[in-house]
Amino acid sequence: MQALLTQNPGTQMTRKQRELFEREQLILDTALEILRQEGLHNLTMDRVAAEIEYSKGTVYNHFCSKEEIISGISCRSMHKLIDMFKRASNYQGSHRERIAAIGVAHSLYAQLHPAELQNLQLIKSTAIREKIAVEKQQQLLQLEQTITNIVLDIINQAIKDGDIPEDQPHLPDGILFGLWSMSYGSNLLNISGIPFDRLGMKQPLDMMWINSHRLLDSYQWQPVSETFDIYELRTKICAELFTEEMNKLNIE
Amino acid sequence: MQALLTQNPGTQMTRKQRELFEREQLILDTALEILRQEGLHNLTMDRVAAEIEYSKGTVYNHFCSKEEIISGISCRSMHKLIDMFKRASNYQGSHRERIAAIGVAHSLYAQLHPAELQNLQLIKSTAIREKIAVEKQQQLLQLEQTITNIVLDIINQAIKDGDIPEDQPHLPDGILFGLWSMSYGSNLLNISGIPFDRLGMKQPLDMMWINSHRLLDSYQWQPVSETFDIYELRTKICAELFTEEMNKLNIE
DNA sequence: ACAATTTTTGACGAAAAGTCATATTCTTCA
DNA sequence: TGAAGAATATGACTTTTCGTCAAAAATTGT
Numbered sequence: 029m030q031a032l033l034t035q036n037p038g039t040q041m042t043r044k045q046r047e048l049f050e051r052e053q054l055i056l057d058t059a060l061e062i063l064r065q066e067g068l069h070n071l072t073m074d075r076v077a078a079e080i081e082y083s084k085g086t087v088y089n090h091f092c093s094k095e096e097i098i099s100g101i102s103c104r105s106m107h108k109l110i111d112m113f114k115r116a117s118n119y120q121g122s123h124r125e126r127i128a129a130i131g132v133a134h135s136l137y138a139q140l141h142p143a144e145l146q147n148l149q150l151i152k153s154t155a156i157r158e159k160i161a162v163e164k165q166q167q168l169l170q171l172e173q174t175i176t177n178i179v180l181d182i183i184n185q186a187i188k189d190g191d192i193p194e195d196q197p198h199l200p201d202g203i204l205f206g207l208w209s210m211s212y213g214s215n216l217l218n219i220s221g222i223p224f225d226r227l228g229m230k231q232p233l234d235m236m237w238i239n240s241h242r243l244l245d246s247y248q249w250q251p252v253s254e255t256f257d258i259y260e261l262r263t264k265i266c267a268e269l270f271t272e273e274m275n276k277l278n279i280e
Numbered sequence: 281m282q283a284l285l286t287q288n289p290g291t292q293m294t295r296k297q298r299e300l301f302e303r304e305q306l307i308l309d310t311a312l313e314i315l316r317q318e319g320l321h322n323l324t325m326d327r328v329a330a331e332i333e334y335s336k337g338t339v340y341n342h343f344c345s346k347e348e349i350i351s352g353i354s355c356r357s358m359h360k361l362i363d364m365f366k367r368a369s370n371y372q373g374s375h376r377e378r379i380a381a382i383g384v385a386h387s388l389y390a391q392l393h394p395a396e397l398q399n400l401q402l403i404k405s406t407a408i409r410e411k412i413a414v415e416k417q418q419q420l421l422q423l424e425q426t427i428t429n430i431v432l433d434i435i436n437q438a439i440k441d442g443d444i445p446e447d448q449p450h451l452p453d454g455i456l457f458g459l460w461s462m463s464y465g466s467n468l469l470n471i472s473g474i475p476f477d478r479l480g481m482k483q484p485l486d487m488m489w490i491n492s493h494r495l496l497d498s499y500q501w502q503p504v505s506e507t508f509d510i511y512e513l514r515t516k517i518c519a520e521l522f523t524e525e526m527n528k529l530n531i532e
Numbered sequence: 533a534c535a536a537t538t539t540t541t542g543a544c545g546a547a548a549a550g551t552c553a554t555a556t557t558c559t560t561c562a
Numbered sequence: 563t564g565a566a567g568a569a570t571a572t573g574a575c576t577t578t579t580c581g582t583c584a585a586a587a588a589t590t591g592t
Contacts, residue, residue, distance in 0.1 A: 044558090044569095067410040072548060083572045088550070146406065152468060153405040154398065158319040169474070198490060201481040206491040209465025209484070216404060216464045217457075222421070230450070235457040238450060242458070242498040243491065296538095296589095324579060335541045340581070 052090050054080050056104060059097045064143040068150070071097075095159040099168065102151045105144040106171040109137055113178045115269055123186035124249050125261065127207075130179060131240055132265045134211055135233045136273045138218065146219055180204055191250045199247075206243045210236055237262065304342050306332055308356060311349045316395040320402070323349075347411040351420065354403045357396040358423040361389055365430045367521055375438035376501050377513065379459075382431060383492055384517045386463055387485045388525045390470065398471055432456055443502045451499075458495045462488055489514065 058079045062071045073094060077084040091097045116129035138145050150156055157165060183200040186192050192199065214232040217224075224231060230238075241253045266274050310331045314323045325346060329336040343349045368381035390397050402408055409417060435452040438444050444451065466484040469476075476483055482490075493505045518526050 068407045069410055073550080074548070084550085085552085085572055086570080089570075092550085094549075150405055150407060152472065153402055153407060154471070155320045155402060155405065155407050158321055172474070198482070198487070201479075202487065202490060202494075205466075205469075205481065205484070205487040206462070206494070209469055209488065209491070210458070210461045211465070212468045213461025213463070213465030214457075216468065217461055219406070220404065222424075227453075229453040229457065232457070232461070235450070235454065236461065238454060239458040239461070239495065242454075243494060246494040246498045325581080326579075336581085337541055337583085338539080341539075344581085346580080 048090075051080070051082075052100070055087060055090055055097065056101050060101050060143060060147065063101075063147060093159065095156050096161075096164065098147065098151055098156055099160050099164050101144065101147050102168060103171065105141065105148055106168070106175070108141070108144075109133075110171070110174055110178070112137055112270075112273075113175060116265075117178050117182060119265065119269055122251065123182055123189065123191050124244065124251055125265070127179070127182050127186070127244065127249075128241070128258075128261055129265045129269060130182070131207075131211075131237060132262055132270065135237065136266070136270055136277070138215065138233060139277060140273055142218075145215060149215060149219060176204070176208070179207065186249060193248050196247065203244070203247055203249075207240055210240055210243070300342075303332070303334075304352075307339060307342055307349065308353050312353050312395060312399065315353075315399065345411065347408050348413075348416065350399065350403055350408055351412050351416050353396065353399050354420060355423065357393065357400055358420070358427070360393070360396075361385075362423070362426055362430070364389055364522070364525075365427060368517075369430050369434060371517065371521060374503065375434055375441065375443050376496065376503055377517070379431070379434050379438070379496065379501075380493070380510075380513055381517045381521060382434070383459075383463075383489060384514055384522065387489065388518070388522055388529070390467065390485060391529055392525060397467060401467060401471060428456070428460070431459065438501060445500050448499065455496070455499055455501075459492055462492055462495070 055076060059071055059076055062075060062079070071094065073084050073087055076097070077087045080087070091100060112133040113130055116133040117126060119126050119129040121129075151168065180200060183192070183203050187194060187199060192203075214236040218232040229235070237258065241258050245252045245254075307328060311323055311328055314327060314331070323346065325336050325339055328349070329339045332339070343352060364385040365382055368385040369378060371378045371381040373381075403420065432452060435444070435455050439446060439451060444455075466488040470484040481487070489510065493510050497504045497506075
């Protein structure tokens with residue numbers, strides 16, 4: 029039997045299907061928790077089986093390898109991220125504010141689900157990627173592309189509406205690539221274990237917020253950040269779009 | 281017995297020590313080649329032993345785990361990178377040109393040794409890191425810091441000499457962090473397997489060159505890129521500092 | 533030349549991945 | 563309801579690889 033993740037949990041399912049879906053989520057939750065607390069090394073199939081109180085064979089009925097579990101976790105995480113990005117993209121404001129909202133979404137996600145982001149990092153390493161089926165890999169690339177397209181759409185609309193001067197090279201990909209690499213990079217730095225605070229530096233996520241606005245400014249994306257307060261904007265976006273997430277963050 | 285990598289091969293060594301050192305290099309070369317051609321999954325200690333025509337026990341005399349080999353490869357790579365960075369840092373020109381030379385060094389290294397850069401990526405994943413001794417981890421962090429300091433020195437000198445206006449926040453760390461995250465990020469994208477050319481985009485390394493100059497411009501690092509041609513500068517730096525590397529690249 | 537020391541070896545034990553024949557549970561339909 | 567058949571769960575088993583270690587081989591010093 030195959031993993032059901034691709035199936036939409038919203039559609040009508042039989043009780044049986046629902047049970048299988050639930051168990052699949054349980055496996056993913058359990059695995060993520062082991063991963064978070066004890067690292068990849070201690071994530072074994074026997075361990076997961078014991079934890080969910082089923083046999084190893086049953087776990088293998090859901091995921092045909094350990095790497096597929098990792099990939100399953102990533103899939104689920106990316107769906108969550110896509111949800112937040114879509115909400116950001118629908119923000120009622122200038123395109124510049126919309127792209128900023130994407131940044132906020134990313135940063136909130138990083139704070140709310142650090143382990144999942146770390147896992148997304150893991151799946152990008154060849155160590156894991158080389159062991160998962162090609163279709164799974166493509167499915168992940170597909171999700172990645174969905175995310176990319178949300179961002180790309182905003183950039184293209186900004187260009188079309190004249191918010192970004194067209195008389196410069198590398199549009200829209202220069203902006204896309206800049207934001208993309210900076211967010212990947214700061215994730216990596218965030219995980220790296222480098223003690224930024226002890227070095228008298230701001231946290232990677234804050235730096236990311238500042239530098240990406242600089243990048244957008246350098247492409248003269250109107251309105252440029254000299255005309256508003258980027259921190260005020262962040263507060264506004266958090267309040268208007270991500271109240272739920274902010275509550276969760278404040279409770280913890 | 282411990283890995284000898286920390287030992288300077290230049291100092292006087294006995295024949296015995298020299299032999300051990302050589303064999304250690306052989307193990308690293310062999311492992312890197314397996315890694316490059318067949319992936320981490322096929323890198324096993326038995327395999328390495330067979331390849332170098334010694335027994336497994338001997339391999340373990342040099343490296344006490346598979347992960348230590350990976351870490352050994354990384355160490356060696358970082359030393360190479362540091363060499364190139366130092367050469368870049370000593371470039372006789374403006375600070376802006378010197379920081380640009382760092383970018384060129386990084387990009388040339390990525391083109392010359394893609395497998396090694398991929399390996400440097402690997403060691404950043406928790407999957408590997410969690411299995412290597414704490415001292416090794418710190419040794420790697422130390423090397424990372426050496427690299428960082430080379431860059432940081434250039435930035436600080438540029439500030440001191442008035443090439444970067446001081447009346448702006450997040451100096452020097454904003455610049456350091458921006459360059460840092462972008463280079464990490466584009467490495468990751470470079471490895472990701474996303475077909476940028478088919479998407480009509482430039483290669484990550486080119487994009488990186490463009491965007492990092494934009495970032496430097498946004499900090500008004502004089503002379504800004506409107507006053508010169510960044511591609512011309514790259515050519516000049518390649519010719520003056522990295523002739524050897526350029527030859528290697530052109531031969532292949 | 534021989535004893536002491538260092539290095540090499542590969543057989544071995546342990547751990548975990550993944551398989552599969554059998555046992556169990558569930559579903560269907562007379 | 564209950565019996566046949568389908569679907570699912572189980573855990574013993576095989577395989578692979580890691581890492582260890584006592585014995586063998588090589589090297590060194592005297």
